[in-house]
Amino acid sequence: MTGPYIAVVGGGDRLPAAQRRSAEAVGRAVAEAGAVLVCGGLGGVMEAACRGAHAGGGLTVGILPGRERGEANPHVDVAIPTGLGEARNALVVRCADAVVALAGEFGTLSEIALALQAGIPVVGLDTWELGRGGGPLPVDPVVRAGDPARAVALAVELARTARAAR
Amino acid sequence: MTGPYIAVVGGGDRLPAAQRRSAEAVGRAVAEAGAVLVCGGLGGVMEAACRGAHAGGGLTVGILPGRERGEANPHVDVAIPTGLGEARNALVVRCADAVVALAGEFGTLSEIALALQAGIPVVGLDTWELGRGGGPLPVDPVVRAGDPARAVALAVELARTARAAR
Amino acid sequence: MTGPYIAVVGGGDRLPAAQRRSAEAVGRAVAEAGAVLVCGGLGGVMEAACRGAHAGGGLTVGILPGRERGEANPHVDVAIPTGLGEARNALVVRCADAVVALAGEFGTLSEIALALQAGIPVVGLDTWELGRGGGPLPVDPVVRAGDPARAVALAVELARTARAAR
Amino acid sequence: MTGPYIAVVGGGDRLPAAQRRSAEAVGRAVAEAGAVLVCGGLGGVMEAACRGAHAGGGLTVGILPGRERGEANPHVDVAIPTGLGEARNALVVRCADAVVALAGEFGTLSEIALALQAGIPVVGLDTWELGRGGGPLPVDPVVRAGDPARAVALAVELARTARAAR
Numbered sequence: 001m002t003g004p005y006i007a008v009v010g011g012g013d014r015l016p017a018a019q020r021r022s023a024e025a026v027g028r029a030v031a032e033a034g035a036v037l038v039c040g041g042l043g044g045v046m047e048a049a050c051r052g053a054h055a056g057g058g059l060t061v062g063i064l065p066g067r068e069r070g071e072a073n074p075h076v077d078v079a080i081p082t083g084l085g086e087a088r089n090a091l092v093v094r095c096a097d098a099v100v101a102l103a104g105e106f107g108t109l110s111e112i113a114l115a116l117q118a119g120i121p122v123v124g125l126d127t128w129e130l131g132r133g134g135g136p137l138p139v140d141p142v143v144r145a146g147d148p149a150r151a152v153a154l155a156v157e158l159a160r161t162a163r164a165a166r
Numbered sequence: 167m168t169g170p171y172i173a174v175v176g177g178g179d180r181l182p183a184a185q186r187r188s189a190e191a192v193g194r195a196v197a198e199a200g201a202v203l204v205c206g207g208l209g210g211v212m213e214a215a216c217r218g219a220h221a222g223g224g225l226t227v228g229i230l231p232g233r234e235r236g237e238a239n240p241h242v243d244v245a246i247p248t249g250l251g252e253a254r255n256a257l258v259v260r261c262a263d264a265v266v267a268l269a270g271e272f273g274t275l276s277e278i279a280l281a282l283q284a285g286i287p288v289v290g291l292d293t294w295e296l297g298r299g300g301g302p303l304p305v306d307p308v309v310r311a312g313d314p315a316r317a318v319a320l321a322v323e324l325a326r327t328a329r330a331a332r
Numbered sequence: 333m334t335g336p337y338i339a340v341v342g343g344g345d346r347l348p349a350a351q352r353r354s355a356e357a358v359g360r361a362v363a364e365a366g367a368v369l370v371c372g373g374l375g376g377v378m379e380a381a382c383r384g385a386h387a388g389g390g391l392t393v394g395i396l397p398g399r400e401r402g403e404a405n406p407h408v409d410v411a412i413p414t415g416l417g418e419a420r421n422a423l424v425v426r427c428a429d430a431v432v433a434l435a436g437e438f439g440t441l442s443e444i445a446l447a448l449q450a451g452i453p454v455v456g457l458d459t460w461e462l463g464r465g466g467g468p469l470p471v472d473p474v475v476r477a478g479d480p481a482r483a484v485a486l487a488v489e490l491a492r493t494a495r496a497a498r
Numbered sequence: 499m500t501g502p503y504i505a506v507v508g509g510g511d512r513l514p515a516a517q518r519r520s521a522e523a524v525g526r527a528v529a530e531a532g533a534v535l536v537c538g539g540l541g542g543v544m545e546a547a548c549r550g551a552h553a554g555g556g557l558t559v560g561i562l563p564g565r566e567r568g569e570a571n572p573h574v575d576v577a578i579p580t581g582l583g584e585a586r587n588a589l590v591v592r593c594a595d596a597v598v599a600l601a602g603e604f605g606t607l608s609e610i611a612l613a614l615q616a617g618i619p620v621v622g623l624d625t626w627e628l629g630r631g632g633g634p635l636p637v638d639p640v641v642r643a644g645d646p647a648r649a650v651a652l653a654v655e656l657a658r659t660a661r662a663a664r
Contacts, residue, residue, distance in 0.1 A: 067583070083582070083585065084581070084582055084583075085565070085582075087581065087582065
């Protein structure tokens with residue numbers, strides 16, 4: 001696939017309705033931008049984003065922590081069971097040209113951090129905020145977006161720029 | 167994708183013409199069986215098999231040792247840069263419901279062994295033979311096939327049986 | 333070794349003198365508590381902590397991102413070259429019964445997050461602060477310590493409790 | 499540790515008495531050569547080799563497939579729980595300057611193959627034989643040894659040569 005690969009990371013648990021709609025809108029926008037959606041392949045944000053990508057006619061890839069393809073959510077097209085446990089978080093991120101982080105727990109935070117460590121741009125929607133010494137960082141390394149459409153537009157733009165810079 | 171995932175493993179170097187034709191025929195047969203072709207994403211057997219799968223209208227997945235998507239051969243649809251080096255051999259195998267091994271060097275031998283260790287069926291075409299104490303094993307753990315069509319038919323059949331047994 | 337394994341995580345770059353002294357004091361206290369010191373094996377906080385552990389008569393383990401044992405700092409006793417790149421961050425954390433995080437950049441943040449995801453206790457010394465929605469979390473998942481001795485005492489205590497709870 | 503790291507690979511199941519004595523003798527010789535013994539940390543050949551290394555006053559490292567340190571055999575000094583499943587086979591091998599393979603099943607075969615792929619010398623004691631086209635390879639890539647003392651002497655020698663060549 002020639003489009004960029006955009007990873008969507010976020011919590012795997014059952015979502016409040018508003019977050020589910022956001023994740024679906026992110027997935028749909030990724031598909032409509034002609035990008036491949038990569039994720040951890042499980043439920044919650046991952047499942048909602050894949051459902052949205054399918055509604056938009058896109059392709060979805062799930063990089064699973066366990067060994068069974070059957071643990072993928074039903075909207076994953078290409079399921080990669082790794083058997084690596086949460087060490088697969090690094091693979092989700094490496095596979096992406098940019099990351100959209102939506103809410104999420106510690107696993108999501110690790111993916112944000114691994115992406116930033118690897119120089120992969122991260123766009124955040126209502127997600128972790130990073131600080132030092134009692135306040136936020138002087139420059140936020142996560143690009144904040146106000147809504148799903150804007151988040152994906154930024155991610156696609158940053159993916160193109162990051163690629164060109166290599 | 168609902169079809170089985172068949173990994174095609176073999177050497178990454180330039181191939182003699184007969185092996186290249188075999189690998190292409192394997193890839194084409196995988197696609198025509200409705201299966202997803204998984205491989206290590208590089209050249210040689212991997213590239214020829216992906217080319218064949220495309221000729222048969224199939225989907226190809228490349229699980230790469232390095233960190234750059236650009237190292238995938240041009241017939242890989244979904245390229246997963248892992249950055250794991252040859253530790254990614256275990257992931258190629260885990261991702262498959264059955265493996266077809268074609269010729270190959272030590273990397274291919276490791277993939278055959280990792281598949282057998284994980285209980286994933288392996289069909290061999292002109293590939294490694296395993297022995298102990300100066301002779302072949304009493305029962306060959308690799309199912310031998312005489313030609314590409316037969317190799318893929320066996321792999322698809324074994325993939326279905328292995329799945330049903332879980 | 334029967335003592336707990338304490339991971340010390342932090343930045344790999346050259347350290348300000350105060351942080352270097354803190355990291356050395358952490359390493360020394362880990363050794364004096366009879367614990368094995370685990371780290372990423374490189375420079376900066378990792379090297380200073382290993383130096384301190386040696387001064388305290390302890391054993392140090394370095395889980396390296398690259399493939400060459402020679403990239404370990406000179407105070408690593410057991411060097412494990414993984415070739416996994418930053419995916420090795422998950423291994424540093426999994427190897428530990430508790431983690432002490434000292435300052436650090438995005439790699440350190442990923443290790444804090446991976447530990448918290450895996451339920452491994454994290455003690456922080458002047459390190460990342462985590463927030464949501466413009467403020468810190470209501471309950472800080474990182475146990476804050478005011479000085480190296482206190483950080484290690486807390487980590488050893490939490491390691492014992494976490495083990496007993498399994 | 500400044501000595502070379504020698505990996506001892508072989509089956510994890512209960513051993514016939516003769517193989518257990520061989521594995522113990524290999525471990526003891528590794529220790530007496532001043533080398534660090536690396537293994538997969540479980541039972542069978544791994545446990546017997548670690549027991550032998552302890553009898554010889556050596557240090558043992560176990561790189562475990564699971565997440566719990568407790569799965570290590572009682573003669574492992576430094577236990578690294580990876581949670582990577584059999585993908586950890588690649589790490590056992592990468593960690594070594596040379597490999598001694600003793601009998602073993604498919605996991606051992608994968609470690610032999612991964613070592614050969616990575617250019618790490620392998621000495622075999624009554625282990626897998628590799629062939630192509632109905633016969634053994636024209637040149638055996640595994641250096642065969644007739645007894646444990648000779649196997650370890652060869653491995654230490656090859657480790658020194660391989661290191662010097664880098």
